[in-house]
Amino acid sequence: MAILEVNNLGKNFGKTKVLKDISFSLEKGKTLAIIGSSGSGKTTLLRCLNFLERPTKGQIIVNGNSLLDDSHGKLSERELREKRLHFGMVFQNFNLFPQYTALENVTLAKKLMAKELPEYKTKKKEILEEIDNTGKSILRKMGLEERMDHYPHQLSGGQKQRVAIARALALNPDILCFDEPTSALDPELTGEVLKVIRELAEQNTTMIIVTHEMAFARDVADYIIFMDDGYIVEQGAAKELIDNPKEERTKQFLTKY
Amino acid sequence: MFWTVTLTLFNGMFTTFEIFILTLLFALPLGLIIALGLLTPAKYILNVIIWIIRGTPLMLQLMVIFYVPGMLGYQVWSGNEAGRIAATVVAFTINYSCYFAVIFKGGIQGVPKGQYEAGQVLGMTRTQIFFKITLLQMIKRVVPPMSNEIITLVKDTSLARIIAAYELTFAGFSFMKSAGLTWPLFYTGLYYLLFVGILTVIFNIIERKLDYFKYE
Ligand SMILES: Nc1ncnc2c1ncn2[C@@H]1O[C@H](COP(=O)(O)OP(=O)(O)OP(=O)(O)O)[C@@H](O)[C@H]1O
Ligand SMILES: [Mg+2]
Numbered sequence: 001m002a003i004l005e006v007n008n009l010g011k012n013f014g015k016t017k018v019l020k021d022i023s024f025s026l027e028k029g030k031t032l033a034i035i036g037s038s039g040s041g042k043t044t045l046l047r048c049l050n051f052l053e054r055p056t057k058g059q060i061i062v063n064g065n066s067l068l069d070d071s072h073g074k075l076s077e078r079e080l081r082e083k084r085l086h087f088g089m090v091f092q093n094f095n096l097f098p099q100y101t102a103l104e105n106v107t108l109a110k111k112l113m114a115k116e117l118p119e120y121k122t123k124k125k126e127i128l129e130e131i132d133n134t135g136k137s138i139l140r141k142m143g144l145e146e147r148m149d150h151y152p153h154q155l156s157g158g159q160k161q162r163v164a165i166a167r168a169l170a171l172n173p174d175i176l177c178f179d180e181p182t183s184a185l186d187p188e189l190t191g192e193v194l195k196v197i198r199e200l201a202e203q204n205t206t207m208i209i210v211t212h213e214m215a216f217a218r219d220v221a222d223y224i225i226f227m228d229d230g231y232i233v234e235q236g237a238a239k240e241l242i243d244n245p246k247e248e249r250t251k252q253f254l255t256k257y
Numbered sequence: 258m259f260w261t262v263t264l265t266l267f268n269g270m271f272t273t274f275e276i277f278i279l280t281l282l283f284a285l286p287l288g289l290i291i292a293l294g295l296l297t298p299a300k301y302i303l304n305v306i307i308w309i310i311r312g313t314p315l316m317l318q319l320m321v322i323f324y325v326p327g328m329l330g331y332q333v334w335s336g337n338e339a340g341r342i343a344a345t346v347v348a349f350t351i352n353y354s355c356y357f358a359v360i361f362k363g364g365i366q367g368v369p370k371g372q373y374e375a376g377q378v379l380g381m382t383r384t385q386i387f388f389k390i391t392l393l394q395m396i397k398r399v400v401p402p403m404s405n406e407i408i409t410l411v412k413d414t415s416l417a418r419i420i421a422a423y424e425l426t427f428a429g430f431s432f433m434k435s436a437g438l439t440w441p442l443f444y445t446g447l448y449y450l451l452f453v454g455i456l457t458v459i460f461n462i463i464e465r466k467l468d469y470f471k472y473e
Contacts, residue, residue, distance in 0.1 A: 050377075051377075052374055052377060052378065077382060077383065080377075081382065082380075084377065084378055084380055087378070089375075089378040091371060093371060095371035095372060095374065095375035096375075097372065097375070097390055098394065098470045098471060098472055099393050099394065099469075099470040100470075108379070108389065109379035109380060109381055112381060113380065152470075153470065153471035153472075167379070168378075168379075171379060171380065
């Protein structure tokens with residue numbers, strides 16, 4: 001069964017229709033890449049999935065549960081928080097919290113959530129220690145063993161983005177979203193971030209990656225969606241779509257790479 | 258004579274300090290409230306008020322607050338020293354809260370949208386995002402401009418002389434009238450310098466405490 005199903009999603013900003021009739025699904029453990037030219041609506045789609053934007057219409061289903069459909073009215077903050085936790089988000093420009101160390105960035109949200117646990121008062125020390133240990137082990141996997149106590153301004157762009165990935169992973173989202181994770185990086189730093197994402201794909205992390213790195217998308221993703229002007233123009237198996245695009249617009253887009 | 262002057266000036270210094278502290282006490286929260294108002298549709302009215310307050314001399318505002326109620330037949334300020342200090346604090350609070358509001362607004366808006374969104378996608382509540390993420394970043398942003406304004410406030414207290422509040426500069430002047438001495442007036446400069454020096458040290462400590470992180 002698909003872990004994520006998106007049906008007829010639409011998003012308008014005022015009168016401009018930015019997303020039009022977006023439908024796709026994704027199985028657990030698979031990686032989906034979204035490609036398309038600037039302004040085609042890729043970021044908006046990820047923002048809708050993370051409930052940073054409210055879609056104008058359509059349905060989002062995770063694990064068979066409808067998170068959003070047209071019957072939903074205004075969502076309370078608590079409902080939004082619950083729905084958001086199904087998704088993780090890695091931003092183009094990292095958005096790390098500057099006043100916290102790498103480790104604190106990774107553990108902050110989890111520690112705040114732990115306060116709501118009934119056993120928090122009695123087992124506070126163990127719970128926080130456990131969260132720290134999990135955070136450390138994720139950072140170690142990201143190759144940041146030596147950088148855990150550094151503040152964001154003491155890290156390179158590639159290190160910052162790996163901390164941001166660790167921060168999103170720490171909450172165990174069902175689906176991890178990336179919005180052009182390497183496009184704010186110097187070319188020599190993109191490799192270290194792509195490597196980490198590749199490893200996540202190999203460990204069957206369910207991911208949606210908006211990217212302009214075509215070779216990477218072809219190589220690492222299972223599926224690719226090509227978007228243009230708010231529509232999905234073409235979707236299919238990654239290698240097939242890159243090597244033998246069917247639609248004229250896809251061909252035109254790919255010749256630029 | 259030197260000791261008489263020194264002690265008299267200390268008396269004036271006390272009033273100066275009183276005006277300073279009371280103004281801060283009222284203008285800081287009021288400034289925050291106005292800053293929040295500037296982020297709502299009330300901003301149009303508030304901007305007109307801020308324009309008037311920042312566009313006219315504080316001395317004029319002080320005289321309006323002190324004299325106009327009486328001219329309209331309302332006895333708001335008692336004729337004694339306490340009344341004059343109260344009028345000064347009211348005028349200064351109105352004036353400084355407008356300046357503070359503009360600084361606070363800059364601090365609030367200076368935090369990038371991405372910081373809120375990063376908190377949101379991590380499932381944090383609005384309150385958690387404010388207290389755990391954005392507040393400290395705002396404080397770091399407003400400390401340098403606020404220290405400037407607060408140091409200016411120290412020297413602006415000397416305007417209270419115009420309505421005969423017995424603050425430091427007034428005390429210095431009094432020797433000119435009573436004993437024909439000018440040096441006590443210049444001597445007050447030392448008091449202001451000392452006061453501002455202490456404040457500068459405090460602000461430096463705060464800035465250094467917040468130096469451990471830099472903005473993204
Ligand atoms: N908050 C908003 N208000 C109005 N229009 C918006 C808003 N956000 C995005 N848009 C518009 O929606 C369209 C799609 O934007 P989006 O950022 O999703 O594109 P994108 O595919 O991510 O582009 P890029 O490759 O440049 O990142 C653009 O035309 C953009 O101007
Ligand atoms: Mg984008």
